[in-house]
Amino acid sequence: MxxxxxxxxxxxxxxxxxxxxxxxxxxxxxxxxxxxxxxxxxxxxxxxxxxxxxxxxxxxxxxxxxxxxxxxxxxxxxxxxxxxxRRPEMQASIGKGTIAVLYPNVDAPFRAAFTSIIQGIEERTRLRVRSYPVDPKVDTAELNATLKHNGTKVVIALGRQGLNATAGLDREITVLAGGVLLLSEAENVAGISLTPDPAMLFSRLRALLPDLRRVVVVYDPQKSDWLIKLAREAARSQGLELQAHVATDMSRAAQMYPQLIAAADNRRDAVWLPHDSTTVEESTILPLVLRESWNSGVPLFSSNVLHVKKGALFAMAPNNVELGRTLASSALGVIAGDGKRRGLTPLRELQTAINLRTASHMGLNLGHQQQRSFDFVFPQP
Known part of the structure; x- marks a missing residue:
């Protein structure tokens, strides 16, 4: 029934x-x-x-x-x-409207992530959704006319390029963002960020290091203030202390990391690298932090899965198909008349990567069963 x-x-x-x-x-x-x-x-x-x-x-x-x-x-x-x-033409004819997906018009292998998200959307809706690859200079008026002609009620915008393409759409079309690193609450966009939920990161951290008591993070408030607010609550709920330090430029961040890691206890403290281009700059700051972490034995974990290959202990990455399913559920809710306004939420559809060499260096000997709980293992055998 x-x-x-x-x-x-x-x-x-x-x-x-x-x-x-x-x-x-x-x-x-x-x-x-x-x-x-x-x-x-x-x-x-x-x-x-x-x-x-x-x-x-x-x-x-x-x-x-x-x-x-x-x-x-x-x-x-x-x-x-x-x-x-479930047929799109039937939804449109009974006033519900259809779902469309906008995603960046990029070549392989970058396109694969977006096609996986679209796969998840179609699996959840059981519909063949209309998807539109968009270029940076897309004709928004033409796009808007096409979407309206096709009875579009909700647009799922993937990536920054997909989100930018929604700027000229009619207000009657609801926009949900996915796969976007939104850096400010001022953007006022509903959807799912690409940055992992701190609660899930901290939960995995505690499972690996049960004696851990404090998480150290350096962040730029203009980019990560909304995330740090969530992280404080997540840390408190898991019995952790979040020690958050502000750095508004790369120079200040580069000065702070060596001092903070030197003062940390490698048995009770860990350093977290969020998605923050100011404090986690890839060419200069990341190598510095990885070196300091390795030399001191202070665990380093990240919101960016690429950092695991470079030496971070663990990180989390999007499960693109599951992300698509969750975005589709939100879109179906809009179509069903759920008018509740929801803001940006962190990513909870996640996969986890571990660096066994780093784990061993820090005294963590993970058995085969523990290794199987991770989706990606580095170095690859």
Missing amino acids: INLTTNAGRRTRAGVALLTALATATTPAAASSGLAANRGIDLPGAGATARSTVGAIMDRIESGAAPARPDFVRPITLAQLEDQL
């Missing part, structure tokens, strides 16, 4: 009624007129009886009453009904 809210139930009943009307077109009267399915519920040639029946059904739906089942309608199974309701 399907449990439906009032609004969602009315929309589903509308879909049932529309299917009923379409089924009417399969009666002998309709068949003799040679009607196409996309001509909707206006049934010229099907006779006044059919038209009046459809009108009565729609009137009852508008009033909130359950539609009557005409005797001439062919039975339809629940599975057939659900399959029909």
Whole structure:
């Protein structure tokens, strides 16, 4: 039995009624007129009886009453009904609208991440969603017209390029961001950030190092203030102290790391590298922090999985298919009438990578069973 809210139930009943009307077109009267399915519920040639029946059904739906089942309608199974309701043209025709995906027009291997997210979206919606690769100078007016023509209700924008392409869309189209490193609450975008949820990072950290008591992080408030707020709460809930230090430029960050790591206890402290281009600059600061961590034995973990290959103990990476499924669930919620405004949330659809050489250097000897709990292991055998 399907449990439906009032609004969602009315929309589903509308879909049932529309299917009923379409089924009417399969009666002998309709068949003799040679009607196409996309001509909707206006049934010229099907006779006044059919038209009046459809009108009565729609009137009852508008009033909130359950539609009557005409005797001439062919039975339809629940599975057939659900399959029909999932079709994009059916969603548009009952006023729900469809889902579209905008993603950067990039070549392989970078495109693979976006196609995996789209795969997850289609698996969750059981629809073939319309996806549009967009260039940096996309014609937003033309894109907007195309989306409206296709009955788009929700756009899932992947990557910064995909999100930028939504700037000229009508306000009636809801935008959900995915796979984007949003750096400020001021952007006021709903969706899922590319940065891992601190709670999941800290949980994995405690599982690896149960004696750990403090996490040290250096961050730029203009880019990571929203994330640090979440991290403070996550640390507190797991019995950890978050020692957060502000650095508004690379020079200051480079000065702070050696001092902080030198003062840390390698049995009770760990250093976290968030997604922050100021304090975790790749060419200068990252090699510095990796060297200091290795020499001191202070564990270093990261929000960027690429850092594991370079020597960080562990990191987390997006599970792109699962991310697509979660984005699709949010989009379906919008289509179903969920008007609740949600902001940016950190990524919880994650995979984990471990560096066994670093773990061994720090006295962590992970058995085969523990290694199997990680999705990626470096160095690769």
